[in-house]
Amino acid sequence: MNILDVITAVLILGGSTLALTAAVGVVRFADTLSRMHSATKPQVLGLLLVLAGAAIRLRGHADVGMLILTGLFTLITAPVIANRVGQLAYREQNVREDMLIRDELREFDGEGESGPHGQA
Numbered sequence: 001m002n003i004l005d006v007i008t009a010v011l012i013l014g015g016s017t018l019a020l021t022a023a024v025g026v027v028r029f030a031d032t033l034s035r036m037h038s039a040t041k042p043q044v045l046g047l048l049l050v051l052a053g054a055a056i057r058l059r060g061h062a063d064v065g066m067l068i069l070t071g072l073f074t075l076i077t078a079p080v081i082a083n084r085v086g087q088l089a090y091r092e093q094n095v096r097e098d099m100l101i102r103d104e105l106r107e108f109d110g111e112g113e114s115g116p117h118g119q120a
Contacts (some may be wrong), residue, residue: 008053018042021053032089040082077096 025038052068058064 004056004059008056011049011053011056015046015051015053017045018049020046022046033086034087036082036089040078044078047071047074 019042020037022041022043025042026035029035029038048071051071055064055067058067
């Protein structure tokens with residue numbers, strides 16, 4: 001067993017652990033914003049670690065390019081999906097009011113006391 005096999009095993013086990021903790025967080029957290037965080041941050045890092053371990057194992061193979069594209073696609077789409085889920089949860093009022101420090105979207109939704117540019 002050489003050093004690259006050990007690195008591959010550590011990366012895959014670490015990525016799998018992060019994906020497992022993300023899944024547990026989605027089930028256990030109470031509110032939408034916490035679930036959204038759990039579904040994006042550790043899940044993406046876990047997937048990237050697993051893909052890196054697979055790329056090391058498949059070094060020199062044509063499928064490494066597909067693994068890189070998969071990782072890039074995940075990095076590009078995960079923040080967009082998290083943003084949309086957060087906006088949807090906010091607009092549906094599924095988030096608790098005490099979690100919001102400042103209501104920044106109220107101005108853009110037209111529900112604020114002041115006009116669209118902060119003028120009364």
